[in-house]
Amino acid sequence: MTSHLDPAEPSPGATEDGYDPTAVEAKWQERWRERGTNHTDLGGGERPFYALMMFPYPSAEGLHVGNLFAFTGNDIYARFQRLQGHTVFEPLGYDAFGIHSENYALKVGVHPMRLIPRNIANFRRQLERAGLMVDWRYSVDTTDQSYYKWTQWVFLQLYKHGLAYKKKAAVNWCPSCKTVLANEQVVGGACERCGTVVEQRFLEQWFFRISDYAERLLHNLATIDWSETTKTAQRNWIGRxxxxxxxxxxxxxxxxxxxxxxxxxxxxxxxxxxxxxxxxxxxxxxxxxxxxxxxxxxxxxxxxxxxxxxxxxxxxxxxxxxxxxxxxxxxxxxxxxxxxxxxxxxxxxxxxxxxxxxxxxxxxxxxxxxxxxxxxxxxxxxxxxxxxxxxxxxxxxxxxxxxxxxxxxxxxxxxxxxxxxxxxxxxxxxxxYRLHDWCISRQRYWGPPIPIIYCDVCGAQPVPEADLPVVLPDIEDYRPDDSGISPLARHAEWYHVACPKCGKQGRRETDVSDTFLDSGWYFLRYPSADRTDVAFDPAITRKWLPVNSYIGGNEHAVLHLLYSRFITMVLHDMGHLTFEEPFTRFRAHGLIIKEGAKMSKTKGNVVIPDQFIEQWGADAFRTYLMFLGPYEEGGDFRDAGISGVKRFLDRLWLAATLATTEGVPDESVMRKLHQTLAKVGADIPKLSYNTAIAALMEYMNVLRRGERRPHRAEVEPVVQMAAPFAPHVAEELWERFGHGGSVFDAGWPRFDEALAREDAYQLAVQVNGKLRGTLSVGVGIGQDDAVALALAEPGIAKFVTGSLRKVIFVPGRLLSLVV
RNA sequence: GCGAGGGUGGCGAAAUGGUAGACGCGGGGGACUUAAAAUCCCCUCCGGGCAACCGGGUGCGGGUUCGAUUCCCGCCCUUCGCACCA
Missing domain, CATH: 3.90.740.10 (Valyl/Leucyl/Isoleucyl-tRNA synthetase, editing domain)
Incomplete structure (x- = not known):
């Protein structure tokens, strides 16, 4: 400690030059659990705000930096909305069915019913460590019976309204994955997952009539606030x-x-x-x-x-x-x-x-x-x-x-x-329209069974809603074979079932449904995740939906986002929902790359968040991810860069712990503070996180100038502004300021325009379009005075060789002289 | 081929008609230290000059403007998506 200032006394969580993230973050994660800080009052909360992020597939490798980049960006937005006085609901769950899990399970020889819970537990640990404001009481796991019961219910609603039908169709068949692929899962004629060349096969498939909705899906795009790139992708996909x-x-x-x-x-x-x-x-x-x-x-x-x-x-x-x-x-x-x-x-x-x-x-x-x-x-x-x-x-x-x-x-x-x-x-x-009907059949094991029973007498019959869920049996031989028939067909005790209409022996549909059906309605489930009697509660749904803000990757621009819109529209038409567009606002985040290249296992340049969080803390890691570049464009992850962000948080820590309440705040520092308040408050809603962080850093540089001991009024609002990015440090400092509750319930600092106003500024002076000097002038200066002042400056006057032909005066900016 | 982004210091980037390079990394110098780390301070677009300064500079070539990274026209490169869609 070389500063001439010393903290009053050493405190836990503090190091000589900053703070110890491990101690501070563990303390607050425990506190949040005890106090239920991240719990949302779904029934009674005022000004509800649903901040949704695309839920992850819980892979065996664990959370990667791309997941965390996406989630952190949403978390910051959600925490900011909470600081603005909203009751914020930020749920998270797991999209755990599908070919990806199943193939991995086959590869490592662990049954998906054993593998997935393990992966989920690991994800949960990592997500909590990252400090997300998630209310875990309302989570979903698409592979849980309590969830897929309602996925099957959604299927039945479409079936009953004639929107689900079966037809024999040429489908893409992956000979390696031994399954049907959607057109969207075929990339350049090869299987998106394994790269094997795809063949044509003719199979009976279940389809949803999404093409009936093509015109509305296209038309409604004009009414929703989405990233323009995403809307364009949907327009092209629909292909009117x-x-x-x-x-x-x-x-x-x-x-x-x-x-x-x-x-x-x-x-x-x-x-x-x-x-x-x-x-x-x-x-x-x-x-x-x-x-x-x-x-x-x-x-x-x-x-x-x-x-x-x-x-x-x-x-x-x-x-x-x-x-x-x-x-x-x-x-x-x-x-x-x-x-x-x-x-x-x-x-x-x-x-x-x-x-x-x-x-x-x-x-x-x-x-x-x-x-x-x-x-x-x-x-x-x-x-x-x-x-x-x-x-x-x-x-x-x-x-x-x-x-x-x-x-x-x-x-x-x-x-x-x-x-x-x-x-x-x-x-x-x-x-x-180019848009085709949505093939939802998968001749695989790891998905929700399609709730249909075939009877020789009555034909295809829907499983009665009272009999849902059709439970996916826990079988050992779930490997697909070349027959094109689902592994479920090999299990007679499951396969044979009484016809719900006539009672004679019938056969179950052995196809399972596409994972995009699981994710096509999950946002409806979160607020009602505690309900066992309905898919979603009407009153809670009315209160919380449509989703106020949805953030996710643009790789789902056409598939997941289009299917979700379709399912919502269909449920709206059946009277289950009062709205027909699920996501009022959608923003696509960018991609994190590493040294100019996409991160991939084969390149060996995958960043594992755990190591960074252990070394630098979640707060520094979060803030660094957001500082890399514009959130909607992504950024280049370099190991070295994180030190600057940690230094910033350490400086904030020191400034806050050293702050005094004696005397009065410095006027020019307070002016900069209020300018920063305006900048950060405008940048966060635009997801311009990198510039918001830069503004906070800039303010800290002003605050610390001359190693002065800051006044508490100069620091406290910074703690609030930094809270969305570095929630643990912010909570700790907030508590040290003597506040009882969470900083996230303290509101956003009041912006005072009068305090932010400058009384003088640097006026740039150009002669014939070239900068020839700057003048310090009062804010009220007029053109004539500015010109007189400029001409009095020898360094400027020497370029004014003749008479002035034109004068352009932009108050607050510049003076341009043309000779 | 079509559609949508992007191209700015050694690096990540800021600035959307008004002082290009904020903020950060890296680098250089200094303070502190027996020393190192950490911390703090200063410098850091390129060329010329002891300096004050001068010239050049945002992928390339034109244009509009007092003034262009920003707007317009024509190219080049690059990332992503779609692709025999009639």
Missing amino acids: SEGAELVFPVQGTGGHAIPVFTTRADTIFGATYMVLAPEHPLVPALTTDVQREAVDAYRARSARQDLITRKVNKEKTGVFTGSHAVNPATGAPIPVWIADYVLMDYGTGAIMAVPGHDERDFEFATVFGLPIVRVVAGAGDDASTELAVAFVENEAGRLVNSGTFDGRTVADAKRDITEMLHGKGAGKGVVN
Whole structure:
């Protein structure tokens, strides 16, 4: 201790130059438990504020720094809201079902029912050590019967309203994980989890009709306060596309007709052939005997082909069916082909090919020698200008070779041609979406069984709500096999069950549901987690939802966030909820990287929070994570940087423990204090944590200047402002100031604008746009006085070589002289 | 290919039309110490100059403006998402 000031007496938790985080943090975590400081009065609390963060998957490796970065950011926001006088609810739980847990369990040979509780206990220990303001009385564990009972209940609600249905569908099959994957879980044709190339299989699957909600899911985006990047991702995923469905009659095949979806009805005069997806149901009927062998071979090849080959290999292949259709605009017969560049699951699974104005069709027509006709001419082109490539710039385009529509703009022709075909019964305007129905079936063990019973007499029957949960049996052979049938089917005592309708022996559905169903409604469960009789209590739900603030990773921008919105909308429509959007505000946090690279086990650059917390304390670790960079952009974690933050907390500790109540606070220090109060109070709601911390550091530098002994009034508000970041230290210092309760119930320091106001400032003076000096001036100075003062300064005046042509005076900022 | 971010000292970063580099790390120098650690103080964008100062500088090239990291146009690089979506 080299300062000339000494603490009155050594105190526990203090070290020579600061504080001992281990002692202080253990003390306060114990205190919080004893006092129930983090408990939320859900029934009676005033001004409820629900601060939600995405719940973690409790991996065996334990909490990683990315989890903690996310949770800390939410915790700071939640604690700040509490300091603003809200009753804050900050719950946390575990998303513990799913293929990830199951694969890990298989790998290490420990049953998931034994593994997951172990992981959860470890997570809980780490989360508590990090000092989160979580009310653990209201937690959820998606693998607990008391939770998944209600996940099954949610399924039944959708089933009863016709929103859950079963169909045989081509699905992505991972031969290594031996399971079906959602489209979203296939990355570049490979399994997102293990990287194995995905195959196609046809299986009976349960689906939710999310596509029925596409328009509302898109439309409502305009009403919610979400990160713009997240909303954009959802808009792209929903993929609304306005166009027309046009019908092409087939020649001589007994009334067959091919509907196509197109966004370019204006180009119909240039449709010189048609293409159906190989799987299209009309293909057998349209194939002529001469072509049948070739067509069948091509269809067989496509069916066998895995998705990666089909999607990545963009070389055009196809086979002529032997049939011709009639172009409804020209009346000309055009050949019908099949090709795998047309996808069965978009639009109608068939297209009119306009090689002159579509790059893919152009390529196909070139390969197979099909006619290419220009029907749109750009500036400087005419009807006969050769097409070397597909012409797709349609802004300035005018129609050509299109009969009475020649000369029209592309936009006009789209409308007029659709109208003309509509009049002939050959088409209509339609809106198409890229969004597909949500496949929720998983042929795996580690998930909630889908509550359906099959009866030979009565068909598929929902399990009565009174019989929920359908308990996932504790079986030893849960390993999936190649059959595509869930491991549950191998357990007769579970599999065979009485039909709920007729009582005869039936069979249980052996698929379990997707984890995104677990997480699709968990935010509804938290406030009602103590209720065994309902999924969520209506009155509590009305009080606490929708969620005021939701923070999480943008990797869930389309999956979890879209499904949650869908489930909420559906439950709203059934009358279970009064709102249809679950998250009023959503902010995506950034990613923590390490020395410029993503953290990963293979790179060996994963930061384990425990070691840092042990060495530096949770407060310093939290504050450092938030200081790394802008919260919504993430930051680069470097081991060295944390020392600066710990130094800041030590200085705060010393300033607070040395503070005096004698004399009066320094006027200029108090001015800086109130300026800091304004800055920190504005930055935290914007999640601009790094600049808020910088402002606090800057203030501490002012406070300590000259090693003066600070006045208590100069320090106490800093303890409150620092509390969201460093809650343990703040509590300890608050107590040492003699306060009885928690600092988090003390409110936010009062900001006084009069005290923050400066009476003088540095006026920058520019001559011809270059800075030539600064003047210290009073706040009220006018332009003329400022100019006179500037010209009196030799260092400035020497650049003023002629008469002043222009003067720009920005009070409080600068004076710009133009000569 | 399409969509959304991002590019600023040795490093993490600030500043969204008004003094570029706040705050922190690292580095250099000093105080204290027998010494070291810790702590405290000073310096730290680049070039020139003993200095006061001068010139240059926010990926690159243009433009608007008294003034541009910030706005506009055209490129380059990079991260993420989507991708034969008709």
